[in-house]
Amino acid sequence: MKKIKKILKLTLVVFINIILLFLLRMITPSENENKVESKTNTIIINKNFWGGDDNVIKGGEQIIKSIFIRFIIFLAILILTSSLYIGVKIILENQKSKDLNDELINNTIVENIDDNEKNMIINWNKLNEINNDIVAWIRIDGTNINYPILKDNENLKYLKRAYSGEYNSNGSIFTLDENAFESKITTVYGHNMKNGLMFSQLSKYMDKKFLNEHKTFSIFTSKEEYRATIFSCYSTNVYEEEKSIRDLEFEEEIKYYKKNSKHILQSDVKIKKIVKLCTCSYLNNRSVPTTERYYIVAYLEKI
Numbered sequence: 001m002k003k004i005k006k007i008l009k010l011t012l013v014v015f016i017n018i019i020l021l022f023l024l025r026m027i028t029p030s031e032n033e034n035k036v037e038s039k040t041n042t043i044i045i046n047k048n049f050w051g052g053d054d055n056v057i058k059g060g061e062q063i064i065k066s067i068f069i070r071f072i073i074f075l076a077i078l079i080l081t082s083s084l085y086i087g088v089k090i091i092l093e094n095q096k097s098k099d100l101n102d103e104l105i106n107n108t109i110v111e112n113i114d115d116n117e118k119n120m121i122i123n124w125n126k127l128n129e130i131n132n133d134i135v136a137w138i139r140i141d142g143t144n145i146n147y148p149i150l151k152d153n154e155n156l157k158y159l160k161r162a163y164s165g166e167y168n169s170n171g172s173i174f175t176l177d178e179n180a181f182e183s184k185i186t187t188v189y190g191h192n193m194k195n196g197l198m199f200s201q202l203s204k205y206m207d208k209k210f211l212n213e214h215k216t217f218s219i220f221t222s223k224e225e226y227r228a229t230i231f232s233c234y235s236t237n238v239y240e241e242e243k244s245i246r247d248l249e250f251e252e253e254i255k256y257y258k259k260n261s262k263h264i265l266q267s268d269v270k271i272k273k274i275v276k277l278c279t280c281s282y283l284n285n286r287s288v289p290t291t292e293r294y295y296i297v298a299y300l301e302k303i
Helices: 002-027 031-050 054-108 124-130 200-206 208-213 238-245 250-260
Strands: 109-114 117-122 134-139 146-151 173-175 185-189 216-220 225-237 274-280 292-302
Touching: 054 109, 054 124, 054 146, 117 134, 117 216, 124 134, 134 173, 200 208, 200 225, 200 274, 200 292, 216 292, 225 238, 225 250, 238 250, 238 292
Parallel strands: 146 173, 185 274
Antiparallel strands: 109 117, 134 146, 134 216, 173 185, 216 225, 225 292, 274 292
């Protein structure tokens, strides 16, 4: 990965240098252009002897046309350079986000396989040393969702920051709840990234087959391990959602989630605690930023 980063950065530097040389050449008048300018000046000085301004106009038009073409080329190169810079920056950020998470998994998690089942053993002491905002871990088997959950103590700090505190447009998986996974309802947020990272795969729960294949997932805290079973999934406007559940009691809220689910999911379990996963949705709204959200709601059972 370090070699790839070096190659990308070197390519960008070389490209920018080539552009700068081209721009320098472009703004330096050529010998022919100097002749045109000299000729135009001569025509201006002697125009009275020739009885007209046609040649002056033609010479002036050539200069204006040359300047206009240079400006268009400069603008196009500027846009191209900016696009290349942004593209390289996004690629590096995406890879950095993935590398950081892989590093965290390798340094703090051990997986044991018993009876063909994976058991995660998390070193919470080490996690807290790295960042004491890490309050839980979420893993959905069969997807790339395998991330720490951070408690956001500063106003949306982890919306654009990795768990390491570094700026990264992928952000982190986080919750704003003060008593995460201790209270009855915990809401967990993550970006819906085009690169497939973070919570982007939550959109797949709108497909019944995917839902059936990934109906349960795991939540780990320093005190408990939970099996989360999905009983509702849907996409709706975030402001309508907040308004709809604002004054509901817990039991009423559960009924609301079941009623709004895209798929009918039978559950006779007495629900005592839930987790609500949330990410941006473009299902009914293509604007950026979108006011639509995917909500995946699951009840929690201690293992």
